[in-house]
Amino acid sequence: MKNNFKLSDTSVKAGDLLLTEKPFVYVLSSKEKGLRCDNCLQKLKVLKCSGCQFVHYCGRVCQKEAWSGHKWECANLKRVAPKIIPDAARMLAKIVNRLSRGDGHTYRAYYTKTSFRMWKDLMSHYPDLKQDKxxxxxxxxxxxxxxxxxxDISLPNTVELMGMYGRMVINSFTILDIDMNSIGTGIYLASSIVDHSCDPNAVATFxxxxxxxxxxQDMPNLDWNQIRISYIDLLKTPYERQTELLENxxxxxxCDRCFGDIQMKILHAAKCPNQKCDNPVKISWKDCELVRKPKDESEKNGYIKENGDSNNESEIEQSECNNISEIERDGECSACGTKCTEKDIEVFKKAMEFTEMHLQKMKEKQEGVLHPLNVMHAQTLDHAFDALIQVQLWETACLYAEKLIPCFKFYYGERHPLLGLLHLKYGKILLYKMDLSKALEQLKLAEQILNITHGDRHPLYKEQLLPLLSQAMLEC
Incomplete structure (x- = not known):
């Protein structure tokens, strides 16, 4: 695929395509077996490979295109049948094969006209792996x-194989479909240069x-050392995000978002008893860390080396649920001065404990008790909204969508694929219900976001959003 690379000295506008890349190796998730083509990953009618009877293709074009990479695997899959090879084992086997018998060691993936990444440039974190049981x-x-x-292949020695494994698990991307669901795993050499931030300025779509x-985001120029995507789901507490990043x-x-005061005040906040006040109220409900503090300088330096983000130079105190701010008083609104009664506090604690245990079930105990942007409340709304769509309870789904939109904006930001998809889903439901003016409003909001995150040539934009938008405009 030919890339029209953006020059480093030109300004970057939100929506600009910075990099497009085919995978070094990839596998379709086993849960999608028989539902998608193993080559193009599209969901359509597929037929089994006549040799291994394991992989599937949508037609001769994809089968022929994949054969050079599949022929060695085909014989091996057929030999071990009916045993199923785990996805991670298939992925590692493909890496071994490309490095042993292909161009794996010499292949260059360019992210500018002159800069590229090779397999050897990927970090394996070998010492960390050895300590990770x-x-x-x-x-x-x-x-x-x-x-x-x-x-049929002589495997590398244990040290080399472990290095391959490390590069695989550290640098793999989860391949997503147009609904942002996981459908596979791939290694993209050039794209692996992009580091993580919980407040990203770029996004990866497929x-x-x-x-x-x-x-x-708009940027004065393209500096790959400053480009950030999020490696993880952001609808979590900083502590949960940090833990996931440490473990994986x-x-x-x-980053500033992990240690920022705004999120700290909201994450486990109660709703102010004063119905006219939207200010979050702090109530201590249990001892739990909301953010991790570096244990020593080496751990902190490890972050800077990995992420290239060394802007946070101030000492950061450890924040806990009962120590968000010295100014805030437990159970008292810092904005209007309203104090929570003993009953208010008891109801809040029960709601938080209940939500923690039953996050997948939305209960009335949360309403009017947890702050609308409380992270557990937001997670519950998200699960409930998807469940309501599945059972086609459209009226209730609309109510949940209205409450979920500000949560997604707060945790994901104003320009995120999941926020765009939420507007799209909500708009589609409203169009079905013939609430045309509101449907058009939501679809226009989806268009503004998805045009930036996916581009106007992506199937999600062209084949799903635009027809719905045209229909809403015609019928309004």
């Missing part, structure tokens, strides 16, 4: 599968197995 157990199990599966990285990528995130 969970990952080492996983690696051991994969080795056992590979020894049985790859009879069209089949092609990754597209687009800016979601071995660095502690110290």
């Amino acid at each position: 969970k990952r080492m157990d996983h690696f051991t199990s994969l080795c056992m599968v590979l020894f049985e599966f790859l009879k 069209d089949g197995n092609t990754i597209n990285i687009r800016a979601i 990528y071995y660095f502690l995130c110290e």
